[in-house]
Amino acid sequence: MPGHATLSQIDDFPNMGVSDIGLVRQTLLSRLYGRTQPSTLVGLSTQLSSIHSLLHRTVTNLEGNSVLVIGPRGSGKTTLIQKALSLLHHHKPQQEHGQEREQEQKKTHHVVKLSGFIHTTDKIALRDIARQLLITQDLENILIGSFSDAFTYILQQMRTDSSDRPTPLVFILEEFDLLAQHPKQSLLYTLFDIAQQSQRQTPIAVVGVTARVDVMDLLEKRVKSRFSHRQVYVQYTQSPEEFAQIVREALSTGDPGFDHRVDEVLADAPVRAYILEAYEFSKDPRRALRVFASAVARLSQLHPALSLDEIRESVGRERASAKMQVLRGISLLELYLLVAMRGLLGTGSGKFNFEMVYAEYKLFMSRYVMGSSGSMKVYKKPVAMKAFETLVELEIVRGVGEGNAAAGGVSGRNDLLAASGRAPKEYRMVQMMLEPGQVVELVEAREDVPAVVRRWAQQ
Incomplete structure (x- = not known):
């Protein structure tokens, strides 16, 4: 491989091999950060x-x-x-x-x-x-x-x-x-x-x-x-398989040995689970690609293959964010509302309002209270609304701005709580700023969460 090759000269790797690992590292990082594109665009x-x-x-x-x-x-x-x-x-x-x-x-x-x-x-x-x-x-x-x-x-x-x-x-x-x-x-x-x-x-x-x-x-x-x-x-990819293929194309070099290692990494259960969570949360490939950046940056002549341990650590760091540390101190009711939002995400829509969240919460609670001898308290709607507003203040839940609705954007956190607005605040659309897997982690980390809620969060 010529030592003076540049990124503009190597749209694809297949005819070049990976003997110059520095060039491979530079090109893959450029792809991961969106400065260049892979040889194949999936679904486009x-x-x-x-x-x-x-x-x-x-x-x-x-x-x-x-x-x-x-x-x-x-x-x-x-x-x-x-x-x-x-x-x-x-x-x-x-x-x-x-x-x-x-x-x-x-x-x-x-x-x-x-x-x-x-x-x-x-x-x-x-x-x-x-x-x-x-x-x-x-x-x-x-x-x-x-x-x-x-x-x-x-x-x-x-x-x-x-x-x-x-x-x-x-x-x-x-x-x-x-x-x-x-x-x-x-x-x-x-x-x-x-x-x-x-x-x-x-x-x-x-x-x-x-x-x-x-x-x-x-x-x-x-x-x-x-x-x-x-x-x-242009639309988001319509299947988790296509989403995973986007990740693979971004990491592909055309070298059989390197790409085989990429396939091994993507087949790892924690990595595969994180990619699926990224798809379910936003369908934005950039969220999934950034966990590979540190492993790619460490590629060298002595370590020319992706490190699975490094990628697992990146996944862990993404999940253990500062926001997650704050969330560990929220009340049980606030946690229940997050679990209810996670359930709504499973219906295929990433946007909902308080009435929909409370209905999901009350449906679960009614089934549990009426179907067993449990003694869990069903909170009234005004109390649940206060808990919901706390999640908004923490920016765990953000209002979908009217001006940005067409773009799928979210507005400032105070828009939902403002007294003015075209609709009552319980009917204003919101979006949860957590991945489904993070909600499950929050539930698992709390010792005071009833077993039935743990099962609810896993559904």
Whole structure:
């Protein structure tokens, strides 16, 4: 293996082996932290084909395009786009023999990345666009004009420095819904307008990324008229088997020996249980992948295989968080409500309200009290509501904000307890911020929990 190989040169490992364990370590860590993507994206082949086809038409055929990629956080939107961009390197436009050397020195396309979290105004976005395109001439003078004029100037500078064939631009707009909150939406209008015109002088593709399914309602009429209305939807994986396969692909190198060890680690009962818990809790692969980071970071020539003991320790550390230490002091009623929430998670919904939790708790208690000679106390609803509010204050339970409901997000902890609101607080939707396995651990760690509740928590 060449010692100077870089991450961009090794999308896949199969033809390289793992003799340079440092490069393997670096690449796997980059995957685990989401900076690069594995060779295969599980469950996203259709979406990948759509996005790659669109970008390929812009880069190869000089065609203007725009698309929105919509899906919940952690579903793989950014990974999907990164993979589509990496595939463009394998589809360079055909060059005549005399142009090959020039093409090696000139990029086939430029990628500009913006984020609604960072680029909070059009001026900030425009300045970063110029920086990413390495254009600084008279920048301060043009920033005092309109966004459209300034952006047109930047495109003219690019055309001045280019050859006969224009260089396409690919704009990746993360947190697209936040960019839509800019005054007059000048940034989005200008980009969509140029993409719609399909100007062969400077063809651009605009890829918006958002977790809000109602994002189209945020766009002004004139912006909608310039948008192509292409939308690609990304969903969480639909089975624990696919979820586990995502983890395996992130750790795969293509080397038979290394990958066999990966399979052994993933088959270990505690590791397999943790991956299943991560799937049941949020379906976000990042929660499962982070427990492998420390073991991957310790790979070396002397220890070229993943350490199962290290991974088990990481699983233990994830479960024994500071929040878990606080929870060990909660009351029995508060613990019973958490067990009731765990039961609701088993119905397939991660969101519920106090009325649903209390009904689940009362159903169990009525069965126990009426079906046996037990003497457990059934708490009245106002008392249970106070216990529920304590869980909210501890941020073990968080309200699902009305503004974020479409995105699957959660709001601040005080939203649920505020006196104002469209619905009574007992009907406001919430989400438990614990994994099902953590609830079971809490029950098992308490000596004062009745045996029947222990069995309830295991169901």
